[in-house]
Amino acid sequence: MSASIKVGDAIPEAEFPTVFWSEELESGAACGVPSKLSTKDWAGKKVVVVAVPGAFTPTCHVNHIPAYVKNSQAFKDKGVDQVVVVAANDPFVMSGWGRINGAKGNVLFVTDTYAQWSKKLDLSVDLTGHGLGERTGRYALILDDLKVTKLFVEPNPGAVSNTGAEHILAEL
DSSP states (O other): OOOSOOTTOBOOOOEEEEOOOOGGGTTSSOOOOOEEEEGGGGTTSEEEEEEOSOTTOHIIIIIIHHHHHHTHHHHHHTTOSEEEEEESSOHHHHHHHHHHTTOTTSSEEEEOGGGHHHHHTTOEEEOGGGTOOEEEOSEEEEEETTEEEEEEEOSSTTSOSTTSHHHHHHHO
């Protein structure tokens, strides 16, 4: 996977369907109502975007995203305004995944519908052969005021190395 977006580029605009965390969602009795998170909301902010092929998939669920939630305060301490997990799953699945991970709004879990935004970055992956269709690849972006300051793409999408939370923290 080779990205068309490069360090120094402005990210393309997008609106991500999102069920924002609230206390009433914690019991699981409510599912929330999707709204939109716009990339425009990141203007003037430092944002870490981490994309994964799928919520609740083994590598993403066990080895990748929990460290972002666990280290959410460390990201804030390094000046990051928002950590955003992106996948091509629907917003209800992403909301549930955020709750299972204990994110409580400290890390946002958003939907890249049909991996459209990732396709614009040339960072999507076709997993049709695995029954998953077109998905977001495994990548991480460090953004400052809507511009890419660092970009990491996993050389092996089934593993976590340069997109892991510890690596990204060291790069900040």
